[in-house]
Amino acid sequence: MGFTDRFQKTTEPRHRLGAMEADHYIYSAGIAGEKFFTALRDRGIILASHCKACAITYVPSRLFCERCFAELTDSDDREVGPEGEVATFTLVRQDSAGNALPEPEILAVIRFGHETTGFLHKLGEVSPEKVETGMKVEAVLKPQEEREARITDIAYFRPVKK
């Protein structure tokens, strides 16, 4: 067979169905992650790292500054939030299988002041058409006994009631 003998139907060609054996990995949270998630679970706070040289606060906390490459230590820890501001958001209308979601999910980047990086999370207790950038929001944490030291210990951010 050569290029002149191409198949015309997608179901005709011979193939073998395979799978990538990569579904069991451990992703360690690391030193900074350990600190961030423990603080979130036990103290209900959002921990960040401040680089003095760059005047930037990383949310969540990190072990190093991506701008000047400095190592960040305990003395650089900062607590941010729980109030922040919506920097950007999207209404997610499709799930990963390509199906329409019954209600859009709202993903957002939250900012805790001008000199912080953004923080990716979800919005809740708000209807999609009410969301706008600059909106003041606050973190809603799961009850202490349900927290697992994961990013989802924050259930979502909701608008701050005036």
Added chain:
Amino acid sequence: MSNRDVAVIGVGYTTFQALTPDVNWKEMMFEAASEAYEDAGLDPRKDVDSFITCAEDFWEGFSIFDEFTPDQLGAVLRPMHTVSGDGLQGLASAYMLIRSGLCDIVAVEAHSKISELLTFEGVVKLSFDPVYEAPLFETAHPYAAAGLEMRSYLEASGTTEEQCAAVAAQHKRNAFSNPIAGFAARIETDDVLDSGYLFDPLKKLEIAPRADGSIVIVLASGDVARRYAKPVYLEGIGWSSDSPWIASRGSDAPYAARAAEQAYRKASIANPQKEIDFAEVDDQFAFKTLQHLEALGLARPGEAGHLAEEGALGRNGHLPVNVSGGSLGCGHLMEASGLAKALEVTLQLRGEAGKRQLSNARVGVAQSWRGVPHGTGAVAVFSRRD
């Protein structure tokens, strides 16, 4: 005169299609490679000094994919390596091999056989940070990250949704003049606006559909290239990676700006708006076209959308952009996307672009971006020097 200039002396490519069940990925690469070597008039078994493919294991469904690439390129028992990045990053490696004097002729291949990946969204999700980001995308389609970025870009630049929609319609119409493009469509701005939000403000027809295809570009040193009738010179190339943290990035594609800075310096481009005649930029999502044009210095911040609206980015406009149809009109070719842009720039500079041939195409730029959720891009400047 011996020189270490770098020029394209051969190109080969398949068509770009949604499904290619008739050939396997090796045969697709073989087709493009055969055409490129024929075009350059050389025998890969004797004349090519080194080979490069651009591929990422998870797109391919292999581990250590680079071990599966020599035979279909004529590279068995020859120097060969894989760049786990976009085609333009592979081109940068070839550029360095030639500039350093290690090689005179290098073949670069990039391809997509993405139709055979049955869990595309799952693989994209696997490229999000597993601890901080992926758990928030449990339900959401991974392209939602592009919706977040689009809104940031629109608000920071003053670009409108209509302007982005105009880009999508233009690229899909451009594709009618490109016989290898898989997704030409006769649509208008309103059709895009009415196509429905998927990840507001991103709409269905603003997202490039995926395609299969392979491209091979053969590069040679200036000495060798001078023997060829239509050498197209790779005047400069650059690449850059932004922070991997989605929420830490700016809205103005700084990776593209930095990559352009590096490429322009090498190419001695001081004023891109004056010196560059046309561009093929990444347009996996329509708004990225405008964001990238501004990052490349081809439009002022906030200006690219107006240019799109006025028709200035069309084939007869003052800055023709993605006359090939781009990824929106040709299909998104994964790691081959950048090489598809370089291919179009080469064909235009050779005067071989058929119905879509630009008049006075002397200097062109190709730009790539690795797609959601990544922050890596590359820029290459080509000229025909006559």
